Amino acid sequence: MSNPRPTLADIAREAGVSLMTVSRVVNQKDGVGSEQRQRIETLIKQMGYRPSGIARSLVTQRTGTIGLVVPDIANPFFPDIARGVEQIAFQHGYSLLLCNTEENPSRELDVLDLLLEKQVDGVILCSSRLPSEKLKEILPAFAAVVLVNRMPEDEDMAGADAVLVDDFRGGQMLGQHLQIRGHSQVAFLAGPEQSFSGKARFAGLRNVLGADVVFLTCEPTVGGGQRVAREILGARPDLTALCAFNDLVAVGALQAAAEVGRQVPADLVVTGYDDIQLAGLVTPALTTCRVQRENLGCRAAELLLDRLDRSDGQFKTIKLTPQLIQRASAP
């Protein structure tokens, strides 16, 4: 199929005008007579001309593309973010290069490398699992970066805008919920070791419940939660509450509880985080902390596009507050 697509020159030859005139028509610039313009427009349609994004990019030095890096697009947390980002980006004529890191820091580096080579105009980096030093080394190579769910810790790492969830606050909210109901023997199923969100949530929990909250890492999946919950429930039968890193882990905890014969919530309470769709649909429904994910994506995209327009200006950090959602798993 597709005999090589026509170029500006082809149209120009056919129309008997110069290449520039056609270019002006394509780009809706003025400086072309209106009958001429008409004629050329028809010709463009007829010959099925499409501008070459590549050639255009080579001269403008912009690709109209932004990179979206996520740990795992199959994790229900990220599609919603992607949706928000895509929506805003598309509205402004940008498209999205999606990259999965598979929760693997070295692959995260590879992916950033690829995006650099593809010359994206900017990057939205979600839940980066990279140590700060690496990050500081690579991010400056991009014209614009927005960090999602990862604080630009040091002052000098403020080479990036950021959108964050106030996870410390979320941890506190959950902690208070539990404390009021008399739970003092609590374990936190923390998700990936490198997760900054996990650490912040734990800090919030401990801020309210005191230092002896148990901290356990696990994969951020149902299976991961199930495994670690099974273990800790065996080792510490005195625990009365499990706080999970996210809703998937919490569902795993529910399953583990069922296995070892603990009734939820009568006998053990469980909390999640994120409020993904699943959270409200399992039995018992999960008490959790809602994170507005699509909004997170939209805000991130807005910050990025904003910076692409005006690359000066202070770097901004937007912090979204999560919302406690009380359901049956921890009433």
Next chain:
Amino acid sequence: MSNPRPTLADIAREAGVSLMTVSRVVNQKDGVGSEQRQRIETLIKQMGYRPSGIARSLVTQRTGTIGLVVPDIANPFFPDIARGVEQIAFQHGYSLLLCNTEENPSRELDVLDLLLEKQVDGVILCSSRLPSEKLKEILPAFAAVVLVNRMPEDEDMAGADAVLVDDFRGGQMLGQHLQIRGHSQVAFLAGPEQSFSGKARFAGLRNVLGADVVFLTCEPTVGGGQRVAREILGARPDLTALCAFNDLVAVGALQAAAEVGRQVPADLVVTGYDDIQLAGLVTPALTTCRVQRENLGCRAAELLLDRLDRSDGQFKTIKLTPQLIQRASAP
């Protein structure tokens, strides 16, 4: 940040060689002395050179990018496909341009237009909601296309490879499951009107259960399923089984059943489709038809890359058979 990145010429000047020698080093071609090569390689590292994907694409006429078009990345069916595609693509040095159509045919056209302009090497088009004529009009503009979940109906539309789920067969399997258990008053909650998968599943159902299966369209979401199930359960209290277009719709049906006081499965059975994670975690767990989504994505990507290598060759259609998963909602 980022003083304009160095080009081949910059490196060449610094190294006191010609641009071509540097190019050869970068592209690992031979024809360069080994001490020379060493020297240049260090220089490349030092100066932080990165090849310009754009410039390279302009001359090679390949972008190393493939477009992935989905109706809604937030619908749990598609992230798994995206994951499979991304994985295979990344392995082969390709990246993924993700586009959401928001279930909107006109936006689907816009998105394809954008991909054409971005000059992707190929497109994977999932669950296209476009009529055949439109499709036949646009697809030939791409160098390679793989259709997912959409049969290239006409012979002459065979300008594309395809990966399909045997939805007719899936419908039959569900139909048989119901028939054996004596259900004859059945409604099919069909999802979007333009969905070809929906039609195929319905055809399979009817092939087994006969012509009076009720057919109702709805949005492919929990809310959509809940609404349409509520209505039909009110209008037709004699129904004993609801077959849903997908698991989300089925969950909506479960909720509607609870609202109107029908016990599942004692009083009404419900089936889903896809076997997303949710399906096994709701109560009652859904009887459904499992579709290997990540595999679907991998196969699609393989077909596409294959065609990019050898653009000749017959067009292929891979058909995956779904698997009946029996759970509590229709035991």
Next chain:
DNA sequence: CTGTTAGCGCATTCAG
């Protein structure tokens, strides 16, 4: 209102 000249950064081709 229109055309000419230049060059974006690179790979392909052909000479040395």
Next chain:
DNA sequence: CTGAATGCGCTAACAG
């Protein structure tokens, strides 16, 4: 083993 010339398709900056 190395380099010089050419052009990918387009836009920006000038000329007329």
